[in-house]
Amino acid sequence: MRTILFDAAPPEDDACRQGLDALRRALTDEGCSVRTFALARTAISPCRGCFACWVGTPGRCPFEDASCEAARAVAGAELLVVYSPVAFGCWSSEAKKALDRMVCLVSPHFAFSGLTRHRPRYESLPALLGVGWLAEPDPEAESVFARLVEHNAYNLHAPAQRAVLLEQDEWARQRQVCRGALREMFQ
């Protein structure tokens, strides 16, 4: 399965990176062919909210940086995995700067049924697995994170979605949690 991994783990956070390692092993265990964007080492500018990727250069951000390659990769993938520390129930700013730039993957036109969202630009977009890292348990943040992944999947027209939270734990257990989520998504 063609898989894109947005890795927003801080390079200096060993505990968080252990979760990333467990996730990567789980992905390969489940037969995913993974291409990783290490966001801390990838130059991606924040979205300017200019709508140019919708009306100026449709489907492509005119401010070319690594996000254009990331968007191309996501458009051709079957699974998008985002791994990020959970910041107040949300993605970290590092993960978010990449996700904000993925707005070129949807069309400016609206889908009129249900809760409003934009129509998809491509016939198929990848399923979304959101994996959050929490240094300590926080039920409020966990609940908001699960809703966020669900909303992201809805607006990005992902055919399947799961939110997983990893905490301080044994590597093998973290890997098992990720494998379980992948199996649930594609069973």
Next chain:
Amino acid sequence: MRRVLLLAGSPRAGGVSLMLGRELLERMAALDFATEVRTLRVSGLLDAQEGRARLHAAFAWADTVVLSAPVYVDSPPAQVLKALEFLAAEPWRGDEPKRFCALFCCGFPEASHTAICLDVSRIFARKAGLEWAGGLGFGGSGALGGQSLAARGRMAAPVARALDMAAQALTDGRPVPPEARELAAKPLIPKPLYLFLAESGFLSLAWKSRTITRLGAKPYEKQ
């Protein structure tokens, strides 16, 4: 004296969220002449040491912090999250409590798209040692443009009333009341009309950009 800091989270200079934040602060200043207000745009602020120092100093100065920002991909924009992460890294431990209020606006007609942003703001307040003073979520921000609410006339009356109520509550030291949240969430125009106007707006921009026949382009389609 009350000291209010507006953290403007939109990367666009003339955005609706900035206008709403300024309208709230103007109301607070009008209610209490001893209110001093400052505005800081977070876009690009943390890229340099000087900007980080400015944010730190403005945050320490204020007794009430108001964040106004748009919704990007269901949550606060990356630059706003970066500012929140920066501020929460050293939770407030001052003698006087510091209050935090958030305004989020969304281009979709339903205000429910702002709910996650307000939840994120509430959790930030807890993590940063601030007192959560509530927030307002506005849908259909395209109908407001970037102009003042007065320029939008009666259509913007519920928004103006919601800001009046929020300003009064914040000035009195109370949280934003539920009635203000309900008014803010009220659609300004019917959803089908809003979507028609929004579609027309995009088509008009595309016409001017000579891209109207390419709006559905798939530049990253698999070959």
